[in-house]
Amino acid sequence: MKIGHSHDASASPPKAERSATRKTEAAATAATETAQQTAKAGAPAPSAQVAISSAAKLAASGGSDDGSFDAAKVQRISQAISEGKFTVNANAIADKLVANAQELLSARANKH
Structure with missing residues (x-):
């Protein structure tokens, strides 16, 4: 056993972990730069239209x-x-879920 300058495995993360950390930091930096460029250039053009359901408006x-x-x-x-x-009324919850799903599907069908 060497004393002094031995490499302690717990002192630094494994190579794969260091690589993943660097990739995450690079992605975060790139996202920040993109956001700053977008802010400088003005607001981007809308890329999608959003319709809010009556349930969402109520909420x-x-x-x-x-x-x-x-x-x-x-x-x-x-x-x-x-x-x-x-006590939880599972039937009432299921009925509400089905009704909400039908509302969403009918709104989507009317849109197309």
Whole structure:
């Protein structure tokens, strides 16, 4: 065993890890440079059109249609969860998922 200038494997990461780190740093630098060039040149032209569903509009507006918030209901549900008494209605969740999927598909079909 040599004492002094021995190479300790734990002191530096493995070669593959160093290479991956360098590639990640290079990609981050390139992305930063591209973003700076884009900012200097002005905003890029839009490349896609986005349509917001009624469900997304409702979620973005903060919840229910009338803007109300039922704090008592939230408290009841929270208490039921903490007491282990809250049950999940899988059928209701499945029905909502299917309805949302149908809404998305019909919106997409109407678009084409």
